[in-house]
Amino acid sequence: MMDYAAQMAFLEKAIQTGHLSHGYIFSGTESLAFAVTIAKKILCKQEHIGCDSCSSCLKINTGNHPDLFIIEPDGASIKNAQIEAFQRFTFIRPFESDYKVAIVSQAHLMTEHAQNRLLKVLEEPPGYMCLIFLTKQPERLLSTVVSRCQVLLFEEAEFQEEEAIAEQAVHFMKSVAERDAGRILEFAAYAKQDKARFDRFLNQVMLSARDLMIFKETGNIQLIHHEKFSILEERGALEHLSKVLTLKEILQLIEMIDDTQRKIRNNMNFDLSVDSMLLRCVKE
Numbered sequence: 001m002m003d004y005a006a007q008m009a010f011l012e013k014a015i016q017t018g019h020l021s022h023g024y025i026f027s028g029t030e031s032l033a034f035a036v037t038i039a040k041k042i043l044c045k046q047e048h049i050g051c052d053s054c055s056s057c058l059k060i061n062t063g064n065h066p067d068l069f070i071i072e073p074d075g076a077s078i079k080n081a082q083i084e085a086f087q088r089f090t091f092i093r094p095f096e097s098d099y100k101v102a103i104v105s106q107a108h109l110m111t112e113h114a115q116n117r118l119l120k121v122l123e124e125p126p127g128y129m130c131l132i133f134l135t136k137q138p139e140r141l142l143s144t145v146v147s148r149c150q151v152l153l154f155e156e157a158e159f160q161e162e163e164a165i166a167e168q169a170v171h172f173m174k175s176v177a178e179r180d181a182g183r184i185l186e187f188a189a190y191a192k193q194d195k196a197r198f199d200r201f202l203n204q205v206m207l208s209a210r211d212l213m214i215f216k217e218t219g220n221i222q223l224i225h226h227e228k229f230s231i232l233e234e235r236g237a238l239e240h241l242s243k244v245l246t247l248k249e250i251l252q253l254i255e256m257i258d259d260t261q262r263k264i265r266n267n268m269n270f271d272l273s274v275d276s277m278l279l280r281c282v283k284e
């Protein structure tokens with residue numbers, strides 16, 4: 001089992017070296033945002049980095065890239081008409097890029113009939129085709145489909161927990177940026193609930209703060225490492241934070257977190273260390 005960042009790195013390498021498979025099963029995750037981020041890298045015209053500024057990336061951001069096809073369940077299942085539209089999509093050469101990408105969200109909702117039709121594409125895929133299946137129930141996919149794909153395992157529980165922590169980190173930074181004392185002090189309870197989780201939370205805040213600093217200086221999203229910020233929905237938060245926080249404030253925050261982590265690791269009183277950090281955030 002691997003986490004999100006590790007799978008991202010694995011796929012980036014395959015894209016960069018031209019060793020992309022025609023079929024992937026992302027087993028254990030149903031994050032469409034993640035799959036779209038991968039598709040963006042595959043289709044990007046700037047060395048496949050997902051630059052967010054080439055014509056391909058811009059079309060993905062506005063949801064109308066001719067070489068990206070997303071199948072989402074229509075009600076409780078994936079309908080034959082959707083598969084037919086997909087088949088038409090596969091046989092037309094790419095318009096924009098060297099590749100075409102199709103993402104099947106909740107792939108286990110395909111009927112056996114639908115899977116058999118997709119199998120035809122997987123058996124003789126056009127060279128430009130890359131299919132990504134997202135599913136938390138891979139056992140419901142036909143073994144013939146699975147055997148034609150590379151299966152990447154995602155640890156969903158861990159993934160969700162880390163994502164929740166990253167979300168709290170962004171939430172915390174927003175509270176600091178808005179100087180919202182009430183919300184800042186609420187993090188005392190969050191910290192005391194689970195000390196190990198709080199340490200991971202501080203790591204996430206630290207990562208976010210570093211990304212923010214880089215983004216503020218360069219305006220370049222490619223240099224961002226925080227996986228939460230690298231997926232589509234948190235872009236807005238990053239841009240907002242980079243406007244409201246000064247460089248000096250971000251540096252203070254990094255220093256403060258570093259200081260707090262050091263205190264906790266040196267067995268200083270946990271509650272006191274947390275309280276003093278939060279109070280400093282309120283005051284400064």
Ligand SMILES: [Zn+2]
Pocket residue numbers: 043044045046049050051052053054055056057058
């Ligand atoms: Zn691009």
